[in-house]
Amino acid sequence: MELKENIAKRTIFIPVIVFIILMIWGLFFVFTKSDPNSYNAQFWSAIYQIIAWFGVFYGIYFSNLWGGWKSQIGRANLAFASGLLAQSFGQFVFSYFTYKQVEVLYPSIADIGFFGSIPLYICGIYFLYKALRSRNFFSSWSIRILALLIPVCILGFSYNIFLKGYQFDWSHPLTIFFDFGYPLGQAIYVSMAIITFITSSRFLGGIMKKPVLFFIVALFAQFVADYVFLFLSNRNFYIGSNIIFSDLLYLLAYFMMTLSLIKLGSTFYKIKNS
Secondary structure: OHHHHHHHHHHOHHHHHHHHHHHHHHHHHHHOOOOOOOHHHHHHHHHOOHHHHHHHHHHHHHHHHHOHHHOHHHHHHHHHHHHHHHHHHHHHHHHHHHHOOOOOOOOOOHHHHHHHHHHHHHHHHHHHHHHHOOOOHHHOHHHHHHHHHHHHHHHHHHHHHHHOOOOOOOOOHHHHHHHHHHHHHHHHHHHHHHHHHHHHOOOHHHOOHHHHHHHHHHHHHHHHHHHHHHHHHHOOOOOOHHHHHHHHHHHHHHHHHHHHHHHHHHHHHHHHHO
């Protein structure tokens, strides 16, 4: 166990270094206003999902430490890792179509992965909540109101920023489903993460508060990345440097989720050594 702990601690710096390189590389394309269809830009867009693969690896690895599917936190690790894997699938399909010079429509096969990560992230935060909650947590009316108010506020924000003046085209029902399904699903998992953060203060003296806070930031980053993409796509602004900018937001979201899984794993060692 000690050997595994040392290996885990030494390797967590690898995704950080890779992220910094990929972020600087992507920002170079933005500041130089590079053509997103150039070979270098397409290559970058295809490989930055490697950050998500790190998250998948750490999610599965740390899940085993927590007891795998037998424990709620182990299940949370697996669910979040699966969500990153789904995102990676969507990114792979998107990159493949771009490489083949096929117009990537919205929605497309890629949305199986992108949208599929939403229920997986909801499951992940649900398992984490079940592991940390106290029995009487929802007996408080203030908590019940907060659980209702948070998603309503997020949906209201989403509507005013991204969906205000939305034109319903019922000849494309799948597009309407995704346009509203993305904000609804993400409002659910962000609000669940905030509720879980409040709950975590009662677990082992609050030792899980930082990991849950990381997940809040990661899920909100995913929320922002998806909404910027939807905003740009629906208004035909998904062109030029905007494409690279959107990819940078996804890169940040994948990195934050990977960091969250690493933080959750490092908490295992703190509990074990306490």
